Amino acid sequence: MDMKRFSTPEPSKNLERPAAWACLLSNVLVLPGLGTITAGFRIRGVLQIIMSLAGMGITLAWFAWFFTEYYRTRELEEALQVRLWVGCVGVGIFMLSWTWALATSLGIIMRVYSSDKKDVPPRIPTE
Numbered sequence: 001m002d003m004k005r006f007s008t009p010e011p012s013k014n015l016e017r018p019a020a021w022a023c024l025l026s027n028v029l030v031l032p033g034l035g036t037i038t039a040g041f042r043i044r045g046v047l048q049i050i051m052s053l054a055g056m057g058i059t060l061a062w063f064a065w066f067f068t069e070y071y072r073t074r075e076l077e078e079a080l081q082v083r084l085w086v087g088c089v090g091v092g093i094f095m096l097s098w099t100w101a102l103a104t105s106l107g108i109i110m111r112v113y114s115s116d117k118k119d120v121p122p123r124i125p126t127e
Contacts, residue, residue: 015039020112024105032094032101039108048101055094062087 015023023035033048062083069077 014115015108015112017109017112020105020109023108024102027101027105028098032097036101036104036108039104041104044104048097048104051097051100052094055090055092055097058090059087059094060090062090 020039023039025035026038027033027035027048031049032052033045033050035045036048037045039045065083066080066087069080
């Protein structure tokens with residue numbers, strides 16, 4: 001079995017600094033995983049998108065249930081305390097995917113900046 005298949009792949013594109021920052025912004029502000037896919041990490045990006053959409057869906061389903069129950073009864077029942085964990089799990093899953101996307105984006109930016117330093121020729125002392 002080839003271990004390279006399971007190791008972290010290098011991005012398929014050589015990103016410039018503005019593109020790396022655009023990946024960070026799309027991961028943090030638009031949809032976690034979108035910038036990761038743009039940078040060339042498809043599997044990681046798809047997993048981040050799935051996690052973020054699942055967390056958002058669970059949270060929105062909990063909000064829909066909560067507001068339906070509240071408008072039906074006009075009071076906060078004990079069922080809210082029992083089902084509050086569902087909303088917290090949804091928020092937790094979304095925040096986990098957002099943090100993972102942020103860490104991936106920062107890794108991409110660090111890789112771009114470190115590769116920029118390798119392209120600079122060594123300084124020749126003059127004396």
